Amino acid sequence: MSSSSKLSVTSPAKAGSSSGEKQSLLKQSKAVWAVFFASIIAFMGLGLVDPILPAIAKNLQATPSQVTLLFTSYNAVMAVAMLITGAISSRLGIKWTLLTGIVIIAVFSALGGMSNGIWTLVGLRGGWGLGNSLFVATALAAIVSLSKNGTAKAIVLYEAAVGLGISVGPLIGGWLGGISWRGPFLGVAALMVVAFIGLITLMPKSASKDPKTIQRKTSVLDPFRALKHRSLLVFGISAALYNFGFFTLLAYSPFVLGLDEHGLGFVFLGWGILLAITSVFMAPKLQLRFGTVKSMCAMLTLFALLLVVMGVWTNIQWVLIVAIILAGAVLGNNNTLITTAVMNSAPVERATASSAYSFLRFIGGAIAPYFAGKLAEWYNPHVPFIVGAGFVLLSVLLIWINTKHLKHVDDAFEGH
Incomplete structure (x- = not known):
């Protein structure tokens, strides 16, 4: 979510006002669609690996907590890299930052598919995280900057790509994982080649002629300076807390579901489909009806309740399956809500705001998977979900007690 587009959020209403917001979401330039489809493939990478976590543990003789380190190294590197993606993209430009990220993902995922030890694989996932940070961070800023339909619709389009990638990924991962646990890693590498060809062909050589994409060189200190704005800090810490639940579901639940690669693929396919549908169609309606902050608190509360259900009835397979799939609907709404809120949270460039937010968010994503695995080893399978x-719920409480500092987020959205 970070490039360095010279867009200020001090007047967010102007960014999405006038005729642009009235245009169809589907009326986009080739450059936007190139980033959109590449984003789908990039987010397939997350879902592709999920169904094979138990198989990796079995084949590499690793414990569940060791396997969850695949998410920890990935997210830890992403968290740190988010601080420098703005500085890198402001020097390389949007197109070459995206392409660099794709190349790094392809190389490290291919090497992961050829590795023979859990610790080697954990290290290679860290390299994958570096590539993903360059691509994912820049992709959101690219779509927002290049879209002619305003910030809100651009974010919906980005979240649609996220949802489609996450939903299709597990199905392909389950199919490839049924052949070999190495299949999804090599599959990601192959898909990244397709994404590379699409971007280098369809994106313009330079976006500098478009005033929306003019870039200035930024400092790695800019995200830290941005966190002086209380609203952005609140959203970042809330996302870090919420990610404890998100990655418990994503990284730990495959170990207690008792399903093979194909079964896990179908469960997370259902999860991803609901995530995609709600992020595009339901979240904007919730924003209009109840406001961004209230809707976010409601979705996070529902997610916490689903995790409690999973924690109480961990031994009942169908309960876990239903809860995971329903969680997709809640998470899809929340992803769009919080992304929109962050884009309008502080009077700084969108690229800088998303870098600061993502740094905090992925710290939670780095700690949570390993922590969940260790809780299960120390206590029992129920505890990680609880x-x-x-x-x-702590993230909900933090948002709620800071409501007066977040009011301008809804004001900005109403201005679109």
């Missing part, structure tokens, strides 16, 4: 629910 603890995850507690962290999600």
